[in-house]
Amino acid sequence: MNTDAPHTVHHRICPLCEACCGLELKLSDGRVIGIRGHEADVFSAGYICPKGVALKDLHEDPDRLRQPLIKRQGRFEPASWDDAFAEIERRLPPLLAARGPQSTGLVVGNPSAHKIGLLLYFTRLVKALGTRNVFTAATLDQMPRHLASGLLFGHWMSVPVPDIARCDFLLMLGANPVASNGSMWTVPDFRGKAKALRARGGRLVVIDPRRTETAALADEHHFIRPGADAFLLLGMLHTLFDEQLVKLGRLGPFVNGVDQVRAAVQSFSADAVAARCGLHADAIRRLARQLAGTERAAVYGRIGTCTQAYGSLATWLIDLLNILTGHLDEPGGAMFPKAAAFAANTSGQPGSGRGVVTGRHASRVGGAPEIMGELPITCLAEEIETAGEGQIRALVTVATNPVLSSPNGERLARALDGLDFMLSLDIYLNETTRHADVILPAPSPLEDMHYDVAFPQLSWRNHARYSAPVLPRAEGQPQEWETLLRLAAIASGLGAQADPQALDDAQFAQDARRLFGDDVGAVLAATEGLRGPDRLLEVALRSGPYGDQFGRRPQGLTLAKVKAAEGGIDLGPLAPRIPELLRTPSGRIELAPPALLQDLQRAVADLGQPVPEMVIVGRRDPRSNNSWMHNLPLLAKGPMRCTALVNPEDAQRLGLADGALARISSQGRSIEAQVQVSDEMMPGVVSLPHGWGHDLEGTRLGVAAQRPGANLNALLDENARDPLSGNAVLSGVAVQLTAT
Numbered sequence: 001m002n003t004d005a006p007h008t009v010h011h012r013i014c015p016l017c018e019a020c021c022g023l024e025l026k027l028s029d030g031r032v033i034g035i036r037g038h039e040a041d042v043f044s045a046g047y048i049c050p051k052g053v054a055l056k057d058l059h060e061d062p063d064r065l066r067q068p069l070i071k072r073q074g075r076f077e078p079a080s081w082d083d084a085f086a087e088i089e090r091r092l093p094p095l096l097a098a099r100g101p102q103s104t105g106l107v108v109g110n111p112s113a114h115k116i117g118l119l120l121y122f123t124r125l126v127k128a129l130g131t132r133n134v135f136t137a138a139t140l141d142q143m144p145r146h147l148a149s150g151l152l153f154g155h156w157m158s159v160p161v162p163d164i165a166r167c168d169f170l171l172m173l174g175a176n177p178v179a180s181n182g183s184m185w186t187v188p189d190f191r192g193k194a195k196a197l198r199a200r201g202g203r204l205v206v207i208d209p210r211r212t213e214t215a216a217l218a219d220e221h222h223f224i225r226p227g228a229d230a231f232l233l234l235g236m237l238h239t240l241f242d243e244q245l246v247k248l249g250r251l252g253p254f255v256n257g258v259d260q261v262r263a264a265v266q267s268f269s270a271d272a273v274a275a276r277c278g279l280h281a282d283a284i285r286r287l288a289r290q291l292a293g294t295e296r297a298a299v300y301g302r303i304g305t306c307t308q309a310y311g312s313l314a315t316w317l318i319d320l321l322n323i324l325t326g327h328l329d330e331p332g333g334a335m336f337p338k339a340a341a342f343a344a345n346t347s348g349q350p351g352s353g354r355g356v357v358t359g360r361h362a363s364r365v366g367g368a369p370e371i372m373g374e375l376p377i378t379c380l381a382e383e384i385e386t387a388g389e390g391q392i393r394a395l396v397t398v399a400t401n402p403v404l405s406s407p408n409g410e411r412l413a414r415a416l417d418g419l420d421f422m423l424s425l426d427i428y429l430n431e432t433t434r435h436a437d438v439i440l441p442a443p444s445p446l447e448d449m450h451y452d453v454a455f456p457q458l459s460w461r462n463h464a465r466y467s468a469p470v471l472p473r474a475e476g477q478p479q480e481w482e483t484l485l486r487l488a489a490i491a492s493g494l495g496a497q498a499d500p501q502a503l504d505d506a507q508f509a510q511d512a513r514r515l516f517g518d519d520v521g522a523v524l525a526a527t528e529g530l531r532g533p534d535r536l537l538e539v540a541l542r543s544g545p546y547g548d549q550f551g552r553r554p555q556g557l558t559l560a561k562v563k564a565a566e567g568g569i570d571l572g573p574l575a576p577r578i579p580e581l582l583r584t585p586s587g588r589i590e591l592a593p594p595a596l597l598q599d600l601q602r603a604v605a606d607l608g609q610p611v612p613e614m615v616i617v618g619r620r621d622p623r624s625n626n627s628w629m630h631n632l633p634l635l636a637k638g639p640m641r642c643t644a645l646v647n648p649e650d651a652q653r654l655g656l657a658d659g660a661l662a663r664i665s666s667q668g669r670s671i672e673a674q675v676q677v678s679d680e681m682m683p684g685v686v687s688l689p690h691g692w693g694h695d696l697e698g699t700r701l702g703v704a705a706q707r708p709g710a711n712l713n714a715l716l717d718e719n720a721r722d723p724l725s726g727n728a729v730l731s732g733v734a735v736q737l738t739a740t
């Protein structure tokens with residue numbers, strides 16, 4: 001890239017992972033000639049990972065779809081937007097009329113979390129379709145976290161995160177933020193922050209079956225048997241009670257259920273759980289004492305703790321440890337961000353609320369209960385295959401690739417081929433969208449405005465940042481919110497020619513009257529000239545906890561102020577929020593939800609069970625957050641990353657050679673992967689990254705297909721789920737390894 005050419009400079013937030021780093025882009029003649037971290041960004045302070053630089057590759061990728069595709073006689077053909085919407089109108093409404101609203105399903109992937117238009121307008125399409133069959137990627141990696149937050153604190157998004165800037169003891173399980181820059185914890189440059197923690201005399205302790213990049217940085221690392229996190233946490237809780245280390249501190253008046261928890265963990269002494277964990281009982285007790293004895297400390301767990309058979313238990317127990325050691329909602333502990341906009345725990349009556357309800361409906365075939373209005377994505381294939389009233393015959397997928405990212409994608413692929421109609425909103429013809437009848441592409445991220453809706457609710461520091469489009473959209477390319485509104489119009493009978501902006505105006509006026517009552521005039525005046533996400537963002541910022549309240553607090557935030565702040569607006573460090581944050585009916589933290597107490601009986605029965613000889617776990621790579629990133633040259637170059645990491649003892653025992661292929665088998669299914677012998681793996685555990693397997697026919701992923709890799713999820717059982725959250729079990733699955 002010639003960075004000396006005449007150029008303009010633009011700033012935006014990276015939309016490619018949860019770190020949400022601020023970027024500085026140089027453009028010349030409409031082309032990106034340089035990308036680096038934005039030094040003046042108030043949140044990321046110049047930090048950048050390879051994904052941010054790869055935005056140029058994504059924008060210029062010749063495989064990225066730039067116009068709709070319609071499948072005719074089994075082949076995709078380019079089409080105009082009007083033709084694509086006409087095809088959808090020709091096929092979808094008759095199916096809905098004949099079979100009813102439950103004949104339609106929707107599947108949403110995690111890239112939508114980075115797209116304000118999708119997040120704010122997707123529900124309009126769901127409402128228009130009238131279906132309960134909503135499946136999301138949250139049930140692949142994070143639903144236990146939402147469930148625990150909902151049950152304990154009253155809202156799905158009340159997620160405590162480590163206050164790493166002031167923490168002096170951080171215990172981490174099943175997480176690798178050096179690679180991920182946080183997950184359900186938005187923390188760019190974790191490495192730098194961890195080094196600062198250690199420099200001030202703090203300690204970082206990592207529990208993981210692999211000595212990850214984060215573990216290599218830590219003061220202490222312990223191997224743990226995959227799937228045993230709940231048992232370790234129970235042993236620590238037992239120690240707290242047994243050694244009278246429990247202290248609630250300021251939260252004492254706001255906590256229910258301590259005695260119930262004390263009684264429930266009596267079977268899980270450190271000695272009782274040690275063998276199941278693979279940690280010595282003395283180490284378990286020592287960790288509990290360190291946590292209780294450090295003034296500013298926190299426990300954090302993520303994907304590894306969620307994607308296991310005890311995902312909900314493990315997540316709940318992490319919260320209990322933080323609460324019962326006095327570290328929740330305290331500086332240096334686990335704290336709750338206060339987002340500037342869109343956070344339900346900053347609106348309404350503070351201190352109490354309706355709480356959450358689960359199981360309002362269930363999947364038709366397997367009976368899996370909904371959580372957050374979502375069903376497990378692993379139920380999708382059976383819902384398509386199984387005949388009867390409510391059988392899914394039409395499917396809409398949004399920025400998702402479940403054929404690769406969910407267990408037993410081969411079965412799902414067969415099911416997708418049996419649909420009467422499938423529509424995909426996606427930028428690639430990938431392993432899932434190849435089954436669609438119509439594909440509608442999104443603009444390039446550089447052509448779209450950006451404001452993070454979800455991630456300020458999970459951020460290490462409070463802030464507000466806005467990105468304007470860097471480049472103009474291609475002629476005829478609608479914004480994603482407009483696409484969703486046109487689809488909603490088709491589903492509700494208004495037709496493909498409905499004006500999405502007129503629909504948006506009408507819906508906004510209706511919502512404003514309902515939400516603001518007598519103040520609706522001020523709201524409508526303040527938003528005059530705005531449409532779509534910009535208008536919703538203006539209202540959310542101005543009515544939010546830092547907002548100007550439509551002129552009543554002149555120093556407060558407005559959209560104009562946030563737009564004008566090139567590096568964003570710093571809203572300060574995390575601050576205590578209990579009891580204000582709570583939305584439980586009691587106005588207290590509910591430590592002992594009955595469903596979680598009951599699930600402990602499953603763990604009691606499992607304590608004495610033998611462990612498999614070999615199990616498999618996934619892993620993260622900073623260059624490979626989603627499957628489509630394998631198609632970007634900058635991220636794909638270098639050594640092969642889809643390798644099976646095997647401990648040297650296991651390699652010798654099984655006759656596996658470094659660099660050779662091994663067959664990995666489970667439950668009658670098998671894949672082949674290149675072996676990488678490494679002492680960073682715990683004996684008895686093999687690690688393979690997820691999202692690979694780009695060797696299926698009918699895709700257009702030219703770079704990814706050159707090194708397709710092996711699909712970990714092809715081994716996994718789609719019926720294996722955490723019973724409370726419905727989250728897929730992706731870790732700790734028994735496998736057999738043999739040399740090929």
